Amino acid sequence: GGRPMRLYRTGDLVQWNDKGEIEFLGRIDSQVKIRGFRVELSEIESAIARMEGVGNVCVVARTDIGKNGSKTLIAYIEPKPGTAQDALTPDRLKAHAASILPDYMVPCRYVTVATIPLSPSGKVDRKAIEKFPPPGPETAPCGNAHEGEYLAPEGPLEAFLAETWQDLLDAPRVGATDDFFKLGGNSLSAAQLISALRKKIPMVPTAVRDLYDTKTLRNLGVRIQEECRLNHVPLDCLDEEGAGKTHTTRQLGTAAVSQWTRWAVWTIQLIVLTIMGGSAAAWTGVGIYMTSMLLEDYTLSYLLVTFPMFAFGSFAMYLVTAAFLKWLILGNLQEGEHPLWGWFYLRWWIAHTIGMPAGIFASTPIAPVVLRLFGSKVGRNVHIASTLVSGYDLLEIEDDVVVNVGARVSCVEVEDGKLKLSRVHLGRGSVLGMRSCVKHGASMEDGATLGDLAVLMPGQTVPAHHRFEGAPAAVAVVDAEGGHPEITHPANSDSHTNLAEHKQVGVLVQLAFTVGFLLASYGLSVVLMAPITFGIWVTITYGFVISIIFAPAFVIAGLTALFTFTVILKWLTVGRIREGSYPLYGWFYLRWLMNYTIQQITTVVCHQFYSTMFTRSYFNMLGAKLGRRVEISDAREWTPDMLDIGDDCFVADFVGLGGWRVGHDRHMTLKKVVLKERTFLGNNACVPGGSHFGESVLLGVMSLAPPPALSSTPHTSWLGSPPLPLPHPA
DSSP: OOOOOOOOOOOEEEEEOTTSOEEEEEESSSEEEETTEEEEHHHHHHHHHTSTTEEEEEEEEESOSSSSOOOEEEEEEEEOTTOOGGGGOHHHHHHHHHTTSOGGGSOSEEEEOSOOOBOTTSSBOHHHHHTSOOOOGGGSOOOBTTSOOOOOOOHHHHHHHHHHHHHHHTOSOOOTTBBTTTTTOOHHHHHHHHHHHHHHSTTOOOOHHHHHHHOBHHHHHHHHHHHHHHTTOOOGGGSTTHHHHHHHHHHHHHHTSOHHHHHHHHHHHHHHHHHHHHHHHHHHHHHHHHHHHHHHHSOHHHHHHHHHHHHHHHHHHHHHHHHHHHHHHTOSOOOEEEETTSHHHHHHHHHHHHOOGGGGGTTSTHHHHHHHHTTOEEOSSOEEOOSEEOOGGGEEEOTTOEEOTTOEEOSEEEETTEEEEOOEEEOTTOEEOTTOEEOTTOEEOTTOEEOTTOEEOTTOEEOTTBEEETTTTEEOOOOTTTOOOSBOOOOOHHHHHHHHHHHHHHHHHHHHHHHHHHHHHHHHHHHHHHHHHHHHHHHHHHOHHHHHHTHHHHHHHHHHHHHHHHHHHHHHHTOSOOSEEEETTSHHHHHHHHHHHHHHHHHHHTGGGTTSHHHHHHHHHTTOEEOTTOEEEEEESOOGGGEEEOTTOEEEEEEEEEOOEEOTTOEEEEOOEEEOTTOEEOTTOEEETTOEEOTTOEEOTTOBOOOHHHHTSSSOEEETTTTEEEOOOO
16 A cells, blocks of 8 residues: 555544545534634633532623624633622633633633533533523623722713723723733724724724734823824813714715705616717727728738727717816816705716726826826826826825825715715825725825825824824824834935926936826837727628637737737836836836736736636736735725735735835836735735745735834734734634
8 A cells, every 4th residue: 555644633524425525524622713713612611620619610602792893702601609709700710710821711701500401411511501691791700900999980982981991891881990811802803893883983093903002992082182192182072961962974975965956866876887888889899890891891900000090080979078177067166065965965976977087097108198188187207007096186185195006185085964075185295005995084294294094084194204104094103113203204315306307307217107108008009909999800801600619719819919028028128127226217217117017917817817727827927026825806996916825825816015116216116025824915915026925934914014123023913003913813
């Protein structure tokens, strides 16, 4: 025989079915998973059983405690005969368990029962215990952090926090010195608490990390008040009638439009969508008809060259039409609030649906020009690398502003049944980080910086030459272990002189870059449209039936040609890309942008290609370094040579993987992203260039990569923006 295989005893109860598949039925032992930790219930029972007066004990994991539906450990205690009633209180039982067990293994509820149910064989009957009704709040230990007397919450903020804690944790009462986590809170309920707080105080700059730092209700209240004071966030909504006012506002916003108006608006929206869809189909038909007519008199090669001209002309017509309709329908957009499904909302919706195609020209000097065409006030020397900048007349961007890739700037928000329009102002020399967000009514003063994945809330302002980070954004804190500085100092007079000189030269450079970008786009269009044109030619020459028969072959050949062209273009035009800083709108930047554009188009058009065995090979052919069994579900903003990913890593949906950064010096900086073995990046995570992850590191959903000095530590987990370290699952 061959070499014997090593088998592992996992503790799973399984069976083979008729199809030869293994079906999971449960566990042989009492192991459960609590918030990512593998927990042996028998180990917890053994620890509690050591307490004097405990006769028998059974610990189960229930999902019907509190509002979050997560598993909660419940200990059922059978006292020994003669044990005093107050000897086994929830507080004493938890104190005993906490002295032996780690935090995640300490039960949150302690239920005293007369008898623990037993099976016919004399063992504890867990299934019978799991059918017990959910334990009430009286079974929860006191959450007092100082183990002292109960202190009632004071003031509207503490009262609101106490009420929210009671609701989330199903606690009998919450005092000012109670510890959130001693009451049974965890990372999920902490996120729910912060979400409830943000609904009550929309601009509150408090994050989950603040709860982990403060723990007690009073300390959290003090932290919230201090952060709101520093960020000029009012707390007026926390008066005694706050909840009633909020409810009334929502009801008025929803009921401001009659049902007949809603039906009329919905009908017109349907008509507009039908017209837009029909126009697109008709224009496509015109293109196909023109192609068929030209093929009767001209060669296929001639058509391949001229067909992109039709596409360019179509886009130019769309751009002019969209701008004309914006001014015709909306005119000069003003600040204000309008009822949802009202007539003004309909006008805004039509203009918004038709679109403002500035995003197509992201990272080029054309983007600011398109924004001006639609009414935005955009200064000189502005660089916009994001496709998510909009606002029409309400957007004010002064000179020398940089909007990095993935940043979102929006002057509009639908909230409380209203369409809210507020001006957004970006001061001279301000910089928006990768995937940051500036909401309606927010502003950045001269020289201000918004960090990566930071969210500037409505009405919030970043003072001049300050840096804000986090979601919601707050003044950046100096981090001795490699974080960002608190203040971005203003440039001196010499640097302003140099910047002015750069502008004078930059006009010609930007003009030359624009011409080069358009020529490169035209060449790429010829290649991208070749499969479509060829398919039309086959249909006309050989008939519709033949084209249908060979359609799968055409698709495979077209995709193969597209991927091959992308790889060849990359190595012929830029070769191996090195880490470094490159002048904006320079020769390298033009070649790099051309390749980045075609690579992103390829992966969007061929989106099903992600999460397949071909992803790794394609990335490696482009210059990336991806190890074995690497799975990339949907990465964005990547430069292949900047990726160094170890074996068994997983990149989830819409992860910003690397990107690039443009700063005050008008240079594009590229840095590598290094992921060691078995690293996991969650959905919508932001991983800027220069990030370095150690082995088995987890970055949560919508989270920012920590500085390399922190994330390079193996077996760590991070969540949020700014990133908060979490206990790593066993």
